[in-house]
Amino acid sequence: MIDLREYGLTPAMAAQNDTGEPARVTAVLRERYELITANGAAFGRLKGGVYYDVNPEIYPTVGDFVTLRENDEMMVGDRIIIRTLPRFSLFVRRASNDRARSQYQKAVHEQAVAANFDICFIVTSMNRDLNMARLERYLSQAWQSGAIPVVVLTKADLFDDFMLTAETVKAAARGVEVVAVSAVTGLGMDAVRAIMKPGTTAVLLGSSGVGKSSLVNALSDGDVMRVNAIREDDARGRHTTTHRQMIRLPWGAMIIDTPGMRELGMWDADEGLDMTFPDVEETLARGCRFFDCSHEREPGCAIRAAIQSGELTEERWQSYINLQKETKFAQDKAAYLRAKTKRFKEISKASARRDWNV
Numbered sequence: 274m275i276d277l278r279e280y281g282l283t284p285a286m287a288a289q290n291d292t293g294e295p296a297r298v299t300a301v302l303r304e305r306y307e308l309i310t311a312n313g314a315a316f317g318r319l320k321g322g323v324y325y326d327v328n329p330e331i332y333p334t335v336g337d338f339v340t341l342r343e344n345d346e347m348m349v350g351d352r353i354i355i356r357t358l359p360r361f362s363l364f365v366r367r368a369s370n371d372r373a374r375s376q377y378q379k380a381v382h383e384q385a386v387a388a389n390f391d392i393c394f395i396v397t398s399m400n401r402d403l404n405m406a407r408l409e410r411y412l413s414q415a416w417q418s419g420a421i422p423v424v425v426l427t428k429a430d431l432f433d434d435f436m437l438t439a440e441t442v443k444a445a446a447r448g449v450e451v452v453a454v455s456a457v458t459g460l461g462m463d464a465v466r467a468i469m470k471p472g473t474t475a476v477l478l479g480s481s482g483v484g485k486s487s488l489v490n491a492l493s494d495g496d497v498m499r500v501n502a503i504r505e506d507d508a509r510g511r512h513t514t515t516h517r518q519m520i521r522l523p524w525g526a527m528i529i530d531t532p533g534m535r536e537l538g539m540w541d542a543d544e545g546l547d548m549t550f551p552d553v554e555e556t557l558a559r560g561c562r563f564f565d566c567s568h569e570r571e572p573g574c575a576i577r578a579a580i581q582s583g584e585l586t587e588e589r590w591q592s593y594i595n596l597q598k599e600t601k602f603a604q605d606k607a608a609y610l611r612a613k614t615k616r617f618k619e620i621s622k623a624s625a626r627r628d629w630n631v
């Protein structure tokens with residue numbers, strides 16, 4: 274028997290599972306779901322009447338906890354998934370065109386990238402893939418997902434000045450941990466391991482070819498993901514990983530590898546914004562003379578003053594504006610942080626005590 278706590282199931286999630294047997298989705302195939310159940314790996318299919326109904330269940334994605342119908346056909350063949358349990362974090366790619374919107378259910382299904390991860394690794398190489406404005410967007414999206422973002426700078430063995438790059442990124446990504454790694458020399462692997470506590474889940478996000486799968490392999494006992502050579506000179510990747518896959522690492526943390534995306538669609542990055550730009554938020558909070566200040570040329574403008582004194586750079590202000598344009602910027606940050614603290618407390622309690630059953 275497998276203890277699903279080792280796959281991240283917490284007492285609170287188990288309590289949601291009123292009927293049936295819990296399982297976790299490790300990969301989504303075309304119509305089938307690869308699962309880990311108390312009895313080991315299995316395949317599952319969605320129960321028709323529940324998932325395609327007027328008021329359908331949310332389609333599972335990688336990392337989702339689901340409920341299986343009990344005793345179906347003595348477990349011969351595919352298991353039947355009857356419910357998707359509530360998620361504590363989710364990465365969704367925004368519906369980018371009208372076609373996707375008109376096929377709403379399909380869009381919802383396809384754009385839920387991963388669910389129930391505690392850490393979001395934003396992976397970027399230090400070559401031409403490194404782009405500060407984009408990194409800020411990724412960070413904002415990561416906060417929005419409900420997870421804690423961490424920036425991973427890959428291929429440190431190829432860059433003599435990786436320490437300097439890491440410092441620059443740290444300065445831009447305030448309050449976010451930044452680690453430089455090399456899958457070749459093993460540099461930074463201990464730092465990554467320390468971030469990924471047993472029972473927690475991390476998702477890897479980043480462009481194709483930055484080394485996400487290589488990182489998974491370096492953290493695993495053997496090669497679990499396929500890796501292909503890329504041309505470093507033009508930083509072009511080859512889209513080696515073709516589907517999202519959750520893997521359990523030797524010390525009991527889970528990692529979700531994803532296929533690289535050239536540029537992530539702009540996700541719903543509302544509340545993530547002020548977590549990524551605490552300096553801008555602080556300046557704004559000081560207040561301008563005019564309450565409707567456009568921060569352009571009005572006298573007594575806090576933003577302009579901060580830029581003039583060098584406290585804030587024009588560039589950073591512009592990134593903030595650009596991101597704000599793309600988002601609605603609202604929502605309840607306090608609630609977000611409360612939920613986060615609760616989740617971490619729960620995980621540590623669950624691993625300290627083993628007096629509950631799933």
Ligand SMILES: Nc1nc2c(ncn2[C@@H]2O[C@H](COP(=O)(O)OP(=O)(O)OP(=O)(O)O)[C@@H](O)[C@H]2O)c(=O)[nH]1
Nearest residue numbers: 455456481482483484485486487502512513514533
């Ligand atoms: N020198 C060096 N090369 C690396 C490192 N990590 C990955 N690579 C190389 O980078 C290339 C791409 O690595 P992958 O791990 O396949 O990249 P990926 O992010 O998984 O790419 P997709 O699956 O397409 O999204 C391969 O040639 C790797 O050998 C590293 O730390 N150092």
Ligand SMILES: [Mg+2]
Nearest residue numbers: 485486513514
């Ligand atoms: Mg890959």
